[in-house]
Each structure stands twice: as structure tokens, then as C-alpha cells.
Amino acid sequence: MAQAQLTKDWILVPAIDRELKRYTLLAYLQQVGLRFAERKLYPYLLDVADHLDGLELLQQRADDLRSTMPRDITGLDPRTGTVTYAPLPAPEGALGVIDEVIDDALPELRERLAQGGELRERICEHIQFGPVGVQPLDPRAGYLLLRQGHQARIYTYSVTLLRDADQELHWRSVVTQYVGSRALGLHRPYEAIRAELIATRPQLPVPATFGFECTWEVPHIETFMPLAKQLVHRYITAERPVERING
16 A cells, blocks of 8 residues: 655655646645544654645745845835835746645645544543553653553653654653563453563563553554553653553
8 A cells, every 4th residue: 555655845846846746745645644544643643744844934934035025115104104015026937836836735734634633632532541550750661561452562661861842742752662462351460461571571670661552443553652652751741640540
């Protein structure tokens, strides 16, 4: 299946042609929509946001540049001393095409980004999440137990000091590494898995441990894991409290 991809310089290459750019953008947005229909959020949601930010910045820079261009004076208000100028001429040629492409693309990207954001919130509403067992004073390192069905995938996690410049992306400072999977049930609840990890992995004698369950069927890599990292980051930074998970 084709991946949702759009190069960073898509608006400039391979040719500045409005029809070509329109087709390129629509094909990309269609692929992103298909990924969202499969409940695959990442990296597609971040990619759309990056393209939107890039076009908004390009548009702002173009507007700033045009504002510095010389214009004819058309009048003077004697009461206020305000000078009025002739409007700037509309850009022509390649610059005009780029302006039109940006004007077309921005609302389309915003709509797709909103769609992905709404999907993320709906999925988060179906995720039960909470600490497992006794938690250490410093919860910045430990284990994540992501349950789907009767299996829990186990990851170590640690929170690095490096953070994304965007506050909304600080959760990406949560670094994970896959450990393995364990069956969950009446005879092996989350607490039993945590006790086993402590016994077999002494490098974390009192690890912070968090369990996650999702009542929706969602892709593990593209959705469940990124959302788990976001939720545990919110907990660690005290953005919102959560209840202890049982089982």
C-alpha cells in the first residue's frame, strides 16, 4: 500500500505548476485520510502539522517581503498625518502560482490536521492507563506495559533532557526500548509482570511501571505506542492525574 509522503520542497519542485501541485497535495491528503481510517496516527499527524507550519511560515515571509516594497503615495490625512499608499500589485508568474498553491493548500491541511487531532482524542478516551505497584519518587525511568488482548508488550522507558522546541511534542523525549511480551490473566496480573522484571533486571530495582489497555483495536506502532508515551509524559510532568490500573 502506498505511503503518505510529501517532500518538504513539494511546492517548488519538480515544476511550479498549479494543477500539478493541486494533484500532488490531493494525492497526499488522500493517503493520510486512508491511514487515519486505519487508525494509524503517526507519523502522519506530525507530518501534516510540519507541512502546515512550513507553508504558514513561507506565506508570512512572503507577506513580510512584499510589505517592504516601494509603493506610490495616494493620499494624506491632514488630521492624523497618516499617509495612504497604493495597494501592492498581485504577484505574477511563478510567485503568483506559489501564492495560489499556498492559499489552496492551507485550508486542506488544516482540515486534515483537525481530523487527525479528533481521532487522537477519541482513541485516548478508550485507553485505560495508570501506575502499577509502588512507584519511585523519580518516575522518569521504568517500564511500560501495553496490553492488547491477552498479551502485554513490555518496554523500558526513560525521559531524556533533550526536548523538542514545540511544547506539544515534549512527549518525544520519552525514549523506549522493547523488552519482550508476557501473557496477562488471572494468574499473571500487571503486578506479577512487574515483580518478574524486578527479579530478572536488577538495573531497575524500584522501577516506575505503567499499564495501558485500549478498548479499541488500534495499530501498535503507529498509534498505541505514541499515545502511551504521551500519556506517561503527561503523568510524569503532572499535567493530569490518573487512577491506578488493576489486573
